[in-house]
Amino acid sequence: MAAPDEGLRFDCGRICLDLLATCGKAGELLTGPEQLRHWLTGSGAVPPGTELDGVNGRWVARFRGLREVVRRVVHAELSGGEAVIDLDLLNATAAAAGPPAVEAVRGPDGALTPRLARPADRAALLATVARDAVDLLTDHAVRDRLRRCEGAHCRLLFLDTSRGRRRRWCSSGVCGNRARVARHRRRAADRGGGAAGGAGAAGPEGAPPSEARGAGEAEVTRGAGREPDAGLEPDARREPDARREPGATLEPEG
Structure with a gap:
């Protein structure tokens, strides 16, 4: 449980x-x-x-x-x-x-x-x-x-x-890390596609193309936090609001 x-x-x-x-x-x-x-x-x-x-x-x-x-x-x-x-x-x-x-009360430590x-x-x-x-x-x-x-x-x-x-994500370790991982994968896919399309082409100073294109790539943050279990999704299935009297409470007491 x-x-x-x-x-x-x-x-x-x-x-x-x-x-x-x-x-x-x-x-x-x-x-x-x-x-x-x-x-x-x-x-x-x-x-x-x-x-x-x-x-x-x-x-x-x-x-x-x-x-x-x-x-x-x-x-x-x-x-x-x-x-x-x-x-x-x-x-x-x-x-x-x-x-x-x-109210303020004394705790076990006197505070x-x-x-x-x-x-x-x-x-x-x-x-x-x-x-x-x-x-x-x-x-x-x-x-x-x-x-x-x-x-x-x-x-x-x-x-x-x-x-x-400049904060972009609810959690840098969860949603932020997912975005960095996705960006890294897109770049890796782009590099792989370029190598397949230009096989045999040499990079600068005769370096292999994969090394020339891979230089300077940033490490992706590892050790992401656990998956957040809560987001804020609008309920697309919600029916139009029924008319309520102004000042009504959330539910009738009883």
Whole structure:
């Protein structure tokens, strides 16, 4: 059985983007309460060590619902469109509850550490993620750093905080390394094709053609990290949104 953190990513730069990364080309990662508990802690939505015994299937469904709302709003903004109904849902979720109350307590080593003042509340945690998405989309300086991974078949979103804003991939060790490997293979194929088409031609100073053309080729980075299990793939099969009343919540309580 896979570990609850298998494939979860916590390096997208925002809590709401980490939530988007829980579903993509590799499938659903929030498959049950255990996975959601790990995500809530790993993303920083709750302090480390928080008791999350109340998390159940209803929680999972609500966080998946919020994820799709955030996904549609962010994609609409990136493509220059509008997602009016989804934006209403996002705003309603953000305003539904206040942030979880956190208090400072002494840890075993005597240092102050954060702890939720009350048991984790689903509405408050949903509101935390929704407010993070609202803050991201309305802070233009931050919004301008929002990027799509350039890796083949990867649509993961991340904040580019690199110097010069030149980051291209969600992970240099995964998508970046794949791109370098593909580039290396294309160059090798081009060299092989050239040698076949010009057999017997000598390179500079009489060197064999393969040596002349192979000089200066860069090594491809080895030891790529493990395959990311989450991307950001728009759901092409999604039916047009049904009309919802403005201010409606993600799901009726009950």
